[in-house]
Amino acid sequence: MDTSPSPSGTRGAGTRIVPRSPSPQRRRRRRRDALLFGALIAPNLIAIIVFSYYPAIYNIGLSFMEWDFVAPSPEFVGLENYQDLFTDPSFLQILMNTLIFTGVSVIGSLVGGLVLGSLLATKVPLTGFAQTMAFAPHMLPGAAVGLLWLFIFDPNYGLSRWAFSLFGADSPSWTTTSDWSLWAITLAYTWQRLGFVTVICYTAILDLPKDLYEAAALDGAHGWKLFRHMTLPLLSPITFFLSITGVISAAQAFDIISIMTSGGPGVSSSTLSWMVYEEAFKNFDIGTASAGATVLLVILLVITWVQVRYGDKKVNYS
Numbered sequence: 292m293d294t295s296p297s298p299s300g301t302r303g304a305g306t307r308i309v310p311r312s313p314s315p316q317r318r319r320r321r322r323r324d325a326l327l328f329g330a331l332i333a334p335n336l337i338a339i340i341v342f343s344y345y346p347a348i349y350n351i352g353l354s355f356m357e358w359d360f361v362a363p364s365p366e367f368v369g370l371e372n373y374q375d376l377f378t379d380p381s382f383l384q385i386l387m388n389t390l391i392f393t394g395v396s397v398i399g400s401l402v403g404g405l406v407l408g409s410l411l412a413t414k415v416p417l418t419g420f421a422q423t424m425a426f427a428p429h430m431l432p433g434a435a436v437g438l439l440w441l442f443i444f445d446p447n448y449g450l451s452r453w454a455f456s457l458f459g460a461d462s463p464s465w466t467t468t469s470d471w472s473l474w475a476i477t478l479a480y481t482w483q484r485l486g487f488v489t490v491i492c493y494t495a496i497l498d499l500p501k502d503l504y505e506a507a508a509l510d511g512a513h514g515w516k517l518f519r520h521m522t523l524p525l526l527s528p529i530t531f532f533l534s535i536t537g538v539i540s541a542a543q544a545f546d547i548i549s550i551m552t553s554g555g556p557g558v559s560s561s562t563l564s565w566m567v568y569e570e571a572f573k574n575f576d577i578g579t580a581s582a583g584a585t586v587l588l589v590i591l592l593v594i595t596w597v598q599v600r601y602g603d604k605k606v607n608y609s
Contacts, residue, residue, distance in 0.1 A: 353577055354372055354584075356577070360575055371578075372579050385562065388561060389563045393538055393542050395477050396481045399477075403489070404485055404488025404533070409522070428482055430486075467556065472555065472556060480544055488533055504521065535598050539595070542562075542587060553565075567584045568580075
């Protein structure tokens, strides 16, 4: 069939347009772009596989083994490690400690960070200094934070003794009694993370559109009403991000627990991350430690999925 254009510059009614194949230059350009893309992502991709996915998969494999670091090779025992873990009377308390520690620290730091970030955004005097002081706890290593709060919680010489004496009461033994040890490490960790959340919220509030606030002010929205119906919805992507990262970070907390209570007394302040350390490097029970780490991984995956599945619906990205 003749597909030449008609004299008027249009094709005939029965013509069929055959797509042109890419030119050799375009094909070479596409291959070059693909190779460049692969070269750019390869280092990060390899690092993620080697340092994240492979250890997680290897740990799951070890959870079905019995090993003490001394035997030449692990011995397969099936689900025995999980059976021992779930039948251990202290495991339920450790699991509850982990949930309480994570939930209170994430909610406390998020609420406190929103309040402090809003106050800093109002341009109070010495805002720069206040912002630096608010962020300072996040810059301190966990060991330093633990030592600082050990002094604060000292019932004989610490600031806790002075604070309770104002009300005519004695300071409790925060880190040496089972009633207070979990709350001691929770307060210390929440204080450390509070600075990071404050600076993130403060920066996000400064980036909010000012015209919306001016229009809301003209409609009579002020104070708590403005914060609840305007600021919080606009900050929902930030709070969504902070809640997910906060849960993951708190569930892996180790250094503050090590310095302040070492998981004691008993298991009153022990979390899953601390239990994994004790089973692996104190009891040399690698199988049980790996089983505990796998349980922690599953819990984090479930919590993150729930946050993404239901929390994302309430996030306002516009």
